[in-house]
Amino acid sequence: MRTRRKIIPISLPTPFPVGDVIVYVLLGEAVTLIDAGPKTKEAYEALKGALSRHGISLLDIDQVILTHHHADHVGLLDDLPERVRIIGHPNNEPYINQKPEFIHKELDYFYELFQSFGVPEQLNELVMEFRKIYRLSCHRPLTQAVKEGDRIEDLEDWDIYYTPGHAESHIVLYHLGEHIMLGGDVLLKQTSSNPLLEVPKNNDIRSRPLLDYNKSLKKLADLEIKTILPGHGEPIDNVRQLVDNRLQKQQRRAEEVYHFLQKDALTPYEVCQKLFPQKYENELFFTMSETVGQLDDLEDRGKVEMFLHHGHVYYKAKRVEK
Ligand SMILES: [Zn+2]
Incomplete structure (x- = not known):
């Protein structure tokens, strides 16, 4: 007999810098998989292989809960039978579907946004970065x-919390009795979870991923x-x-950005080059998302302000009365 609520972690390799992704099998009345690997x-x-060592096959899986839509967590959904229930926050939808209209809209949006942020014409890098990721998705x-507060079949003792920032689709599952959380990428031990920009959902307002994440x-x-x-x-x-360490680290980085802006008004791209001199070229999307996050945080705390000049977005430090 299977014991209820047995949780089996399974490490799967990914081609991403983050390394292995860990998916979890929950054995109850149903066989539930938390995330699915690239x-x-x-x-x-x-x-x-890992499932078979526990006497389970891919055909035994009844449902998959997605913590969020990133390729390293969803790609293998394509290899699961059609009857498997796929459960997640509604914001997963456009990414896991990969409808061509959405993929084009997303590229157009970032092309325009990044140009306004001062990124030079050669945005091919961005297209390549996106393509590579979508190839590993489903x-x-x-x-x-x-959504937060909903219940999932066979997981009635787990609460859902909405935790956007790293992804606007991000949820976590929290077991009230045992105080265990299936956390996805909301908090990682070895590395900070990067806040990532996304296409606006219902209106044209740009996302503020770092504010959401905090x-x-x-x-x-x-x-x-x-x-x-x-x-x-x-x-x-x-x-x-x-959590304290992560928030402090973020504040230190924001102070660094504030320091740059006390000397000069800069575009987000110029800030990004100063903040990530080694990384910005190869990881444009990640480093720009992080940079814009710090600018949003400083703006939110009233320390910097944004202005437009010749079609480009600039930020400058506000004068502080002492
Ligand atoms: Zn992720």
Whole structure:
């Protein structure tokens, strides 16, 4: 007999710098998979092999809960039978579907946005970065959309919390009785989860991923969490301390940006080059998202202001009365 709520972690290789992704099998009345790994042969074989060591096959999986839509967490959905229920936040939808209209809209949006941020014409890098990621993702719709407070079949004792910032589709599952969280990428031990820009959802207002992310971190700090089982790296026991560290690290980076802007008004791209001199060329999207996040945080705290000049966005430090 299977014991209820047995949680089996399975590491799957990914071609991303973050390294392995960890998916979790929850054994109850149903067999639930938390996230699905990237669409590579290596990840597929690793998942199949690990499941079989526990006497489970891919055909036994009843449902998959997505913590968020990134390729390293969803790609293998394409290899699961059609009857498997795919459950996640509604914001997963355009990314896991990869409808051509959306993919074009997304590229056009970032092309224009990044130009206004002062990124020079050669935006081919961005297109390449996006293509590489989408190749490892899936083409599959959600069966069930869930939001904070909803319940999932066979997981009635898990609460859903909405934790955007790293992705606007991000949710976590929290077990009230055991104080365990299936955390996806909301908090990682070895590395900070980067806030990432996304296409506006219902209106034209640009996303503010770092502000969302900091709110999500504070949400975690308010919960009584014994352990977070994350999407990458080791389990996290000292959640509040790690949340504090992450928030402090972010504040230090914002101060660095503020320091640049006290000397000069700069475009987000110029700030990005100063902040990530080694990385900005090869990881334009990640480093720009992080940079814009720091600018949003400084603007939100009234320390900098944005203005337009010849069609480009600039930020400058506000004068502080002493
Ligand atoms: Zn992610």
